[in-house]
Amino acid sequence: MAAARALSLGFALALLACEATPTPTPDLGAGSSGLRQEPAVAAASERGHDLFFGKAMCSTCHSVDREGTMIVGPNLGVGEGTTEPVARRVTSRGVQLDPAIYIIQSILDPDAVVVPGYARGVMKSPDDIPVALSDDEFVDLAAFILTIRATEPLDPAQLELARTQIPLARAARALRRATPATP
Numbered sequence: 401m402a403a404a405r406a407l408s409l410g411f412a413l414a415l416l417a418c419e420a421t422p423t424p425t426p427d428l429g430a431g432s433s434g435l436r437q438e439p440a441v442a443a444a445s446e447r448g449h450d451l452f453f454g455k456a457m458c459s460t461c462h463s464v465d466r467e468g469t470m471i472v473g474p475n476l477g478v479g480e481g482t483t484e485p486v487a488r489r490v491t492s493r494g495v496q497l498d499p500a501i502y503i504i505q506s507i508l509d510p511d512a513v514v515v516p517g518y519a520r521g522v523m524k525s526p527d528d529i530p531v532a533l534s535d536d537e538f539v540d541l542a543a544f545i546l547t548i549r550a551t552e553p554l555d556p557a558q559l560e561l562a563r564t565q566i567p568l569a570r571a572a573r574a575l576r577r578a579t580p581a582t583p
């Protein structure tokens with residue numbers, strides 16, 4: 401009996417929760433689409449945002465939407481000639497890579513794909529400059545970049561995919577260095 405009452409109370413509360421006005425999504429800053437992401441994704445994306453504009457020093461070259469003033473590298477959101485955030489540009493540029501893989505590759509093996517109109521070798525991998533980032537921090541950066549102006553919630557599996565790509569991108573970079581450049 402008590403259990404039944406608890407159940408129906410739970411049901412009523414669930415109904416109430418459905419009808420309640422949606423609570424505003426926490427402001428993720430640059431690139432936020434206001435879309436509600438899973439808590440783990442939202443937290444990773446927020447940490448990635450802070451790394452991007454802080455310790456990882458990405459914003460010394462990249463803006464995201466209107467946040468930042470640097471135009472050394474492409475805007476990773478929308479601005480300075482880009483009309484789609486980077487995760488959606490990948491496929492429209494004809495690169496057949498999952499966006500999570502492309503983004504980790506862009507960070508750790510930047511010469512693998514050079515964005516048309518930009519010079520090879522300008523972007524260094526954080527491994528090559530004194531910015532020590534852990535694997536968790538690379539995943540957080542990927543979470544931030546993948547959720548810039550996102551139109552659908554990011555599947556947390558994408559972050560695991562990004563993590564598995566870290567050693568592969570490092571190995572590809574090492575191989576690229578050891579192999580004489582082809583014209």
Ligand code: HEC
Pocket residue numbers: 452456457458459460461462472473474476486489503506507510511513514515518519520521522523524526541545
């Ligand atoms: C010294 C300047 C510089 C820094 C610092 C830098 N980048 Fe870049 N980045 C570039 C340039 C230039 C390009 C375009 C050429 C290329 O593809 O390598 C680029 C390309 C990219 C791309 C691909 C963009 C596209 O349109 O496909 C991503 C993603 C990216 N950078 C992320 C990052 C992240 C994350 C960081 C910080 C860990 C970072 N960059 C730090 C200069 C920089």
